[in-house]
Amino acid sequence: MSKNICLNLKKKRCLKYLFFIRSKMIYLDFAASTPLLPSVKKELFRAFEEEYANPSSAHKLGRSSFEKIEKVRAFIAESIGAYKSEIIFTSGATESNNLAIKGYVLANQKKGKHIITSSIEHKCILSICNFLEKEHGYEITYIAPQKNGVMDAQDVIAAMREDTVLVSIMHVNNELGSIQPIASIGQACFERDIRFHVDAAQSYKKLPIDVDELNIDFLSISAHKIYGPKGIGALYIRDLRETRIKPVIHGAGQEYGLRGGTLATPLILGFGAAVEDQTIEDSFEEVSKINSLLRAKVIEIGGIINSPEAHHIPHILNIRLPNFDASNFVTNSDFLCSQGSACSSMNIEMSYVLREIGLSFEESQSSIRVSFNKFDKNILNFLQ
Numbered sequence: 001m002s003k004n005i006c007l008n009l010k011k012k013r014c015l016k017y018l019f020f021i022r023s024k025m026i027y028l029d030f031a032a033s034t035p036l037l038p039s040v041k042k043e044l045f046r047a048f049e050e051e052y053a054n055p056s057s058a059h060k061l062g063r064s065s066f067e068k069i070e071k072v073r074a075f076i077a078e079s080i081g082a083y084k085s086e087i088i089f090t091s092g093a094t095e096s097n098n099l100a101i102k103g104y105v106l107a108n109q110k111k112g113k114h115i116i117t118s119s120i121e122h123k124c125i126l127s128i129c130n131f132l133e134k135e136h137g138y139e140i141t142y143i144a145p146q147k148n149g150v151m152d153a154q155d156v157i158a159a160m161r162e163d164t165v166l167v168s169i170m171h172v173n174n175e176l177g178s179i180q181p182i183a184s185i186g187q188a189c190f191e192r193d194i195r196f197h198v199d200a201a202q203s204y205k206k207l208p209i210d211v212d213e214l215n216i217d218f219l220s221i222s223a224h225k226i227y228g229p230k231g232i233g234a235l236y237i238r239d240l241r242e243t244r245i246k247p248v249i250h251g252a253g254q255e256y257g258l259r260g261g262t263l264a265t266p267l268i269l270g271f272g273a274a275v276e277d278q279t280i281e282d283s284f285e286e287v288s289k290i291n292s293l294l295r296a297k298v299i300e301i302g303g304i305i306n307s308p309e310a311h312h313i314p315h316i317l318n319i320r321l322p323n324f325d326a327s328n329f330v331t332n333s334d335f336l337c338s339q340g341s342a343c344s345s346m347n348i349e350m351s352y353v354l355r356e357i358g359l360s361f362e363e364s365q366s367s368i369r370v371s372f373n374k375f376d377k378n379i380l381n382f383l384q
């Protein structure tokens with residue numbers, strides 16, 4: 001047999017093997033990241049090929065890319081009831097959270113040095129607050145959720161003070177799927193002239209968001225949670241031009257001087273295609289069906305649902321199973337899901353979210369987060 005035929009055969013076997021492995025797996029980690037929608041993939045390929053000019057360039061090709069970027073900016077703004085001039089592109093929700101919180105409070109130190117957040121925010125918010133506390137002398141009040149993982153708006157309101165400069169509360173918790181009372185907190189912030197930041201990484205395109213109705217001043221979103229590319233996100237800033245913000249990334253004046261660096265045209269256009277697609281908004285009914293079937297199965301085998309019954313998006317379900325080694329399951333099973341805790345072979349750290357809703361270390365070690373969408377029929381077929 002010639003060398004080439006041998007190589008081809010090897011390649012084919014290898015592909016077959018890979019396909020077999022892939023086809024056996026059931027992806028249940030859509031809250032961590034999502035695959036690209038076909039429309040996104042198409043736009044990404046096109047843009048990587050054609051939109052190579054610098055969108056800040058004055059020539060025709062640069063201007064053409066710039067115009068397309070501005071269309072995406074307008075489309076994102078429209079989707080949350082904002083103005084196009086209030087949207088900044090970032091690398092994702094982590095950077096948006098950094099720019100909103102550090103950018104606002106450090107530029108407005110005279111207004112006060114007290115921040116309110118929750119104890120179940122995404123790790124990046126807790127890290128930002130820790131940084132502000134340690135390096136800049138801010139006082140942070142961490143509000144704990146109720147036992148079901150939902151915040152009591154009154155607890156947040158009761159913590160507001162004369163020197164509170166910012167409140168930052170996530171819309172949907174990434175481990176439990178619990179929906180937080182954003183409207184009541186936003187109203188209270190508005191009445192007290194306190195700025196309100198919302199991390200909407202898990203809620204954008206799943207729940208309706210109108211920044212005026214909800215009195216939101218800063219809103220963080222991320223493309224890879226909505227079937228767009230990784231490495232791109234956006235921050236909404238109310239009255240951007242009149243708001244004092246310290247840039248986190250200094251650069252050559254891009255994004256109103258708030259976020260330096262050449263705009264990532266293909267990623268932004270791919271993000272735009274994801275925002276434009278209606279399939280996520282339309283997925284609630286089917287996702288709810290998967291959620292109900294899985295809840296019933298878990299209870300049938302003696303398991304417990306850590307996620308709340310109400311005030312909850314169906315896309316995320318945190319479950320606890322009897323005699324279950326979650327860490328081993330997450331690492332080795334073909335059901336691809338997450339454990340709330342950060343693990344290393346030397347050190348198993350408990351999920352702070354599960355701890356905050358009252359679970360013991362042992363209970364957290366038998367808990368996993370599964371998250372789904374309507375595109376993956378494998379889990380539906382498995383449950384039915």
Ligand SMILES: Cc1ncc(COP(=O)(O)O)c(C=O)c1O
Nearest residue numbers: 092093094122174199201202222
């Ligand atoms: C609530 C929440 N905030 C922020 C992030 C970070 O998003 P990104 O990966 O876009 O930086 C995530 C991602 O898991 C998240 O779930």
